[in-house]
Amino acid sequence: MDLTAPLDTRAFSVPPFAEACLDHADDTWTAAFDHPFVHALAEGTLDADTFMFYQMQDARYLEAFADAASLLSTQCTDPDDTLWFIDAARLAIVVEGELHEGYGDELGYGPDDIRQLQLTPNNRAYQNHMIERAQRGTLVAGTAAITPCPWLYVELGQRLERDMGAIPEDHPYAEWLAMYRDPEFNEYMDNLLERLQRFADAADDAARERAKTAFTTSVRYEWMFWDQAWTQQEWPV
Structure with a gap:
């Protein structure tokens, strides 16, 4: 499947500044859909230990995403x-946490x-980048x-639905794939991108440029997040 092929249409609105952020990220955005971890996950061939490492x-x-969203809530007038933003923090911990809990029971890890x-x-x-921008940035x-985190995941779910159709019942990561195809995430993205x-x-021009850089940096970290799981990264010393 060619996950780098862009969607013909998106199921949520992409305002002009969000498009400008995508243009700034350029090939980095495409690369985030083309990591071997993503392909193995989609094909169901990803090793269970690698998936557990990722999860x-x-x-x-x-x-940390919830912490960053909570910090942003304090900047809002x-x-x-x-x-x-408070609800976004809750969603990250509670709703997605339920997915982690289910796979924890299956793979053998707990809280x-x-x-x-x-x-x-x-x-x-990646965590330090998000928290720093939420604390010290505009x-x-x-x-x-x-x-980029929710956007990439939702778009990945939609690209997989386009390319693979229905999720096979015996797919080992069916629940993960199904979650990011959920239409409710489209409303989430509409709300996030509108804000x-x-x-x-x-903001002024300088602040907008810094924001585009922050967006692209997070896209790079998304690729690196796949990679840290794929290689089961450790500290070198």
Whole structure:
């Protein structure tokens, strides 16, 4: 399957600044769909130990995503925006956590194992990037930094649906594939990208450029997140 082929249409609106972020990311965005980890996951050939490595690191990543969303909520002046980011933090921990809990039961790890997990260098760097942008960056930069994670996953789910059709019942990662095909994520993306556009509109040119850089940096870390699982990355010393 050619996961690098762009979608003809997206199931959610992509405002102009989001398009500008995609243009800034350029080939990096495409590369994030073409890592061998992604292909093996889609084909169902991914080794269970590699998938477990990914899942456990991802559980800890989502804690940082929730922290970044919570920090962004404190920058908002509109109560609706504040509540949306608080809900986004909750979604990362609770809803996606249910997926991790299910695979934990299946693969043999639990909450204590996740708490004691040593973060990989790539995971640690990605988390630090998001938190730093949420703490020290503008609202548009912090929002841009957290946007690639949900966007890439939702778009990956839609590309897989286009290329592979129905998920085989015996696919070992069927639940994971099904989650990111869920139409409810389209509403999430509409809300996120609409806010990214408003925050960009309220910012100056320099802030918008920094936001595009934050977006591209997160796309690079998304590729690196696949890679840290694929190689089961360890600290060199």
